[in-house]
Amino acid sequence: MELKNAVVVVTGANRGLGRHLAAQLVERGAKVYGTARRPETIDVPGVIPLRVDVTDERSVQAAARAAADATLLINNAGMSTGASLAAGDLDAVRLEMETNFFGPLAATRAFAPVIEGNGGGAVLNVLSVLSWLHPAALGSYAATKAAAWALTNATRQELEPRGIAVSALHVAYMDTDMAADVPADRKTDPAGVARQALDGIEAGLSEILADETTRAVKGNLSASLNATA
Template identity: 45%
Template sequence: MNIEGRNILITGANRGIGAAFVEEAKRRGAATIYAGARDVDSITAGGVERIRLDVTDPAQVAAAANTAGDVHVLINNAGISTGTPLVTGDEESIRREMDTNFYGPLRMIRAFAPVLARQGGGAIVNVVSALSWFTTPMTGAYAASKAAAWALTDSARLELAEQATHVVAVHMGLVDTDMSGGVAGPKITPGYLAGAALDAVESGAQEVLADEWAAFVKAGLTLGPAQRYEKIFGALGS
């Protein structure tokens, strides 16, 4: 499916990766771009339809589906990271991450699946993470929420196959955004990630490994847990 002439909704569209998706969709000739964010005044891009959209609020998700009833592509990008460990961390922070990073995309998919069906199937892009495949002591909540989002992506692909909805999982290591500002290491640009994701929509690919780090981590899944983490943390320290 070409992006040109299609209608796209992007969550978390006010900054970082979401804002890059807006610009990439424009560059590819999208017809209507619905830019969703909790604070619509923070959406500075021109030529978009701004939607007040907190993915943790079922009423706002339902309202978005009514407003954007002609969407061909849903991009689930909105996410948070609180730096919370699972065993000793604040339970409310863990719930916040799950509510935004897992239940948020789930709500959006459930609300927009009928919309996409009316459009012939359409596509869903879930921005996941290489942290869906491993964790660190201070990213337990984020990794758990992204692992759940990965399972959601695979389940949605199977459940929506009958209506011909193309579902894409986007995995990456570090992207140069505010969220990764305090983390050292090579980073790809938000624009590069957005381009790789929309390339997958247009080519029919089901999974994007946007950088070498994502590919490296996925390859480690064939190893046992101890060996896998020795390899990953060795690479992190090198």
Template identity: 50%
Template sequence: MVTLNNATVLVTGANGGLGTEFVTQALARGARKVYAAARTPKDWDDDRVVPIRLDVTDAASIEAAATSAADVDIVINNAGQTTAGRLVDQPVGELKALMDTNLYGPIAVTKAFAPVLAANGGGAVINVHSVLSWIGIGSSYSVSKAALWMATNVLRLELAPQGTQVLGLHLGYTDTPMTAGVTAEKNDPADVIRDAYDGLEAGQLEVLADDVSIQVKAGLAAPVEALYPQFAPSR
């Protein structure tokens, strides 16, 4: 069973709202070391936090991180980005850049660290998804997160023989810099990360961090019109 106590953790996108919570709550649960990975690492004023440069879209950066952080037990693929506007209006190049960060980045990081995790007893990977993995109201962001959801399912199967737990975290709007312009009700990041770590230590493979994620996933078994009422037959 994976535990944060005495673990070594790597968090991508560590400078963001969720990333900061992943770092601080790992320490609160007894992690002995946390690699706080970001494109531009910052000082954390804690000897247990090791800032490292990691750009999830750069293969050389990923390989360097996997070499320097060879004692990692838990990898958290948290780095991500979003874009605005309709998918049909977005230049394909922008979509490819989004996929580089939100899909290919987590896959590349997991591939690089899989041998590290195996050598250290199996460990775990957490991939940060979204409720928008399951509902297409997020335009290209939904596309990228839906693809990451399936990648997580595949990686879970492929890494199971080496004893690596792969957990997918789904959440709705959460109060982070990425959602600064959203006026809807938002989750507290501290609650989301607490639930993620509770699920990890309980051996879960998926954590739905809020009611909207629970409701939307349940709706996947219903007709399409249940998730997209605008397509319901008019009376």
């Protein structure tokens, strides 16, 4: 998919990876709608701000009406509470699932008819190395990303006949607010991740693995649990 003259909706475009994606899309000649719960926090020149809370389906539907010319949806908005599954706060677990799974699902359902009506296009879901690696301390977040991986794979098959390609971006720690407590030498530059993601969309990749950690974990999926514990 060519990004020049594409019409792109980026959720969570006010900071972190989403902000880099929005800025680079503008540089590549795309028309960009950026969403956030507080649209006034979107400060990327050339980006059209939209108020969206991905846990509120009505706001997602309103965004689909406002961005009626969209040809690409990037489901980037996400959050982590650090909740564990066996002992963590259940409301926190539910909030993560509402944001990281049901949010992309709602956006995909809302924008698929729009993208199809505009002649086809693509959806990119921002996932994680934790789609495949499930540490107990981040059990809730990992569960949401595993579910979003399944969502990505299933909707890829469902939407392909409608002219919509569905891709996944998998990445480990990035230098963003969400990973503020992670040592700097373990984090990648979100600007570089954004560049890889957009290059992957243009190349028609179904899966984009943005760093060595992610590639190593994906390559080890066939190992036994005892070998990787």
